[in-house]
Amino acid sequence: MARAYNDTADQQFQTFEDPRYRQREEPLEWWNDEAYQRSDIVLESQTDPSGWQAQSLPPVDDRPPAEATSGNRLLTVLLFFGGLGASVSLWLFETEAGTVNDLATLMLAVGRILGLIAGYVLFIQLLMMSRVSWLEEWVGSRDLLKWHRWLGTSLVVTVLAHAVFIIYGYALTAETPVVEQGITIITSLPDMMSALIATGLLVFISLISIRALRTRMPYELWHLIHLAGYAVLLLGYGHQIATGANLGGPYAKIFWPGLAALVIAALAWGRLIEPVWLNVRHRFEVAEVVAEGQNTFSIYIDGNRLDKLPAQAGQFMRWRFLTANGWWQSHPFSLSAAPNAEWLRLTVTAVGGHTAKLAEMQPGTPIWAEGPFGTFTAERRTRRRALLIAGGSGIAPIRALLEDMPADTIVIYRASRPEELVFRAELEDLAERRDAWVRYIVGSRNDPGPSRLFTPNGMLGLVPDVNRRDIYLCGPPGLVGAAVATLRELEVPDSQMHLDPFEF
Numbered sequence: 374m375a376r377a378y379n380d381t382a383d384q385q386f387q388t389f390e391d392p393r394y395r396q397r398e399e400p401l402e403w404w405n406d407e408a409y410q411r412s413d414i415v416l417e418s419q420t421d422p423s424g425w426q427a428q429s430l431p432p433v434d435d436r437p438p439a440e441a442t443s444g445n446r447l448l449t450v451l452l453f454f455g456g457l458g459a460s461v462s463l464w465l466f467e468t469e470a471g472t473v474n475d476l477a478t479l480m481l482a483v484g485r486i487l488g489l490i491a492g493y494v495l496f497i498q499l500l501m502m503s504r505v506s507w508l509e510e511w512v513g514s515r516d517l518l519k520w521h522r523w524l525g526t527s528l529v530v531t532v533l534a535h536a537v538f539i540i541y542g543y544a545l546t547a548e549t550p551v552v553e554q555g556i557t558i559i560t561s562l563p564d565m566m567s568a569l570i571a572t573g574l575l576v577f578i579s580l581i582s583i584r585a586l587r588t589r590m591p592y593e594l595w596h597l598i599h600l601a602g603y604a605v606l607l608l609g610y611g612h613q614i615a616t617g618a619n620l621g622g623p624y625a626k627i628f629w630p631g632l633a634a635l636v637i638a639a640l641a642w643g644r645l646i647e648p649v650w651l652n653v654r655h656r657f658e659v660a661e662v663v664a665e666g667q668n669t670f671s672i673y674i675d676g677n678r679l680d681k682l683p684a685q686a687g688q689f690m691r692w693r694f695l696t697a698n699g700w701w702q703s704h705p706f707s708l709s710a711a712p713n714a715e716w717l718r719l720t721v722t723a724v725g726g727h728t729a730k731l732a733e734m735q736p737g738t739p740i741w742a743e744g745p746f747g748t749f750t751a752e753r754r755t756r757r758r759a760l761l762i763a764g765g766s767g768i769a770p771i772r773a774l775l776e777d778m779p780a781d782t783i784v785i786y787r788a789s790r791p792e793e794l795v796f797r798a799e800l801e802d803l804a805e806r807r808d809a810w811v812r813y814i815v816g817s818r819n820d821p822g823p824s825r826l827f828t829p830n831g832m833l834g835l836v837p838d839v840n841r842r843d844i845y846l847c848g849p850p851g852l853v854g855a856a857v858a859t860l861r862e863l864e865v866p867d868s869q870m871h872l873d874p875f876e877f
Contacts, residue, residue, distance in 0.1 A: 449512055453497065459628060460493040461486055467619040477545035484538030485619055491531040492613050496632045498524055499606055503636070504643035504743065506683075513748035515872060522582065529579045532572055568612035571605045578602060596703075606636070648743045655682060657740040659694070660716060662732055666795045668723045669766065670732045671709060673716050674740060680714035683745065685752070686773035687845070687873070690744030692719065694734060702727055703743070707847075707873070709769035709796075711776040720795065722766040749873040751777035754843045756869060758782065760836050762856055764848025765793070770873060771847050772796045772803075780808040783836055787814045787823065787852060827855040829862050840865045847873040 464486050473482050501508070501517045501524075508517070544554035559565045581587060581598055610633060613620060620629055660675040676682075684690070689707040693700065704727070709720035723729040749770060751759075759778050763771035764787045775784060784804070788794050791813075800811045812835055816823045825831035832839055840863055846853050853872055860870060 446512065446516065456497070456632075457490065457493055460489045463489055463619045463622070463625045463628065466624055467622050477542050480538050480542030480545060484535050484542055487531050487535035487538060488613070489619060491528060491535055492609065492629075493632070494524055494528045494531065495606060495609060496636050498528060499602060500636050500639050502602075503639035504647070504746070505639050506643070506647060508639075508643075509746050510748070515747065515749075525579055525582060529575055532575060536572065564612045567608040571608035571612065574601045574605050574608075578605075603640075648741070651743070652741055654678060655742075657717075657742050659734050659736055659738040659740065661736055662734055664732075665720060667792050669793075669795050670721055670723075672719045672721065672731065672734070674719065675716060679712065679717065682712055682717075684708060684712045684717075685745070685750045686711035686777045687749040687751065687770045688745040688747045689749075689770070689873075690742050690746065693741040694731060695739045695741060696730070696734060699727060699730060703741075704728075705746075707747075707749075707770035708745075708773050711773050720766070720769040720772075747873065749774070749845065749847070749871055753871055754779075756841060756843045758838070758842045760785070760839060760842045760844045762844065762846045762848070762852075763787065764852035765789075767846075767848030767852075767873070768796060768800075769847075771845065772800060774845060775800070775803050775807065775809060778807065778809065782807065782809040783842075784809065784811045785814060785826070785835065786811065787826065787848070789815070789817060791815055827852075827859045829859060832859050832863060839863055840869075843869050843871065845871045845873075 464482070468482070473479050498521060501521045540555045540558060541551055543558060544551045547554060549557075559569060578599060578601060581590065581595060587595055613629070619625060655676040655678060657674050657676040660673040663671045663673065665671050686708060689705045691703045691705050693703040706719040706721060708717060710718040721728050721731055723732060751774060757779060759782045761771045761774060761778070761782060761784045763784070768786055771784065771786075775782065784800060786794065786800070794813060794815070797813075803809065804811050814823055814826050818824060826835075836842065839860070844856075844860060844865060846856050857870060857872070
């Protein structure tokens, strides 16, 4: 199947005839200045007080458009600490009063508590990365990833501390040197060798997850090594059951296997059952590959019952293109147009051998997909107006989001050169239809305009009411970090900032 997706604007954007894209009958007048059109490449001004020749905005109604979801994070944190407290209580239930009466028993008690904490955190680590849709929707993939990294460091420290306290406590009890006691424990107690292997794997995974090392590794290699976390769960669970002094009670015999069953069920559902169902139902395949600009192209995807795909503009999916040299690689790409019943679209910038070869795919190439993931969506808004900021290929989800945003949305698109700007015709057509505004900031980071952009005065010059808008940011981590720092200087609450940085 092949459709002429790039013949004319009317053919490309049939879905824009949807009633939600109609302009308001009376456009705002504060942008109606012939010198400052709806879509311009913006340069720094040395004469206009704003620095950009922008005008002030009128007061707006700041009531949120939909039910807030910020309580999800709080409830998730409370559930986490509730489970952590329940895990530590296993030691309390199984320890008689007066048992801790000297340094040796204190060290053993601390070691056992740390072991319970480490076991619980490992369960939660794997649960957060299970990719079950309800957890992704409830918390969001970005927060899950952030918590996963933070807990990963805590897990390694806790496991190592558990080993140190236990060995030291037994050394004090047996009155033997610490190293000798450690060797005795490893060689004499059941499943200690599996615990040693699990600890080694955990430390290794933690080391390759350090940003400086992670960014130098091919994603697929990093991901393959990361799958060793499942082995850590299996080896660690065997050690806990075999030697865990506090897992023999009636409460522990229900709680601990229950946690394990929950995690295994979530992994099976998120990693196996949901993806199989998604792909059997929709049968994705490449419809057409269309050049968009320098090293940038769009992949149009066909499939069955696309109107039933539970995806939203701004979300991403993991895509595995089943070609001879690409079937083994899975990469996250955001939708660059709002989902519709006819096709899906991804827009890719070729930055390596794999992405470059995607431009050569033929129509009919089968695809295996997982998702959708992410909460970078319009339904997360808390204000009536929005500001969308994109850098480079970050324009893909921003372009899709613009279809779902309210009138008076402002888009700031940052690029190094004019030829790197993609979707200009689409953005400007959408801006006209949705009563939105697009501002292109083009040049190197040291040029006056781009260097002014992420300063308080520069941002206020373009968006005077910035702290009364939801801000959606997508682009390289450097751009996102600079924008966030500026927005915080302008006292924009974190709850109004929605981030989608490029990282894994």
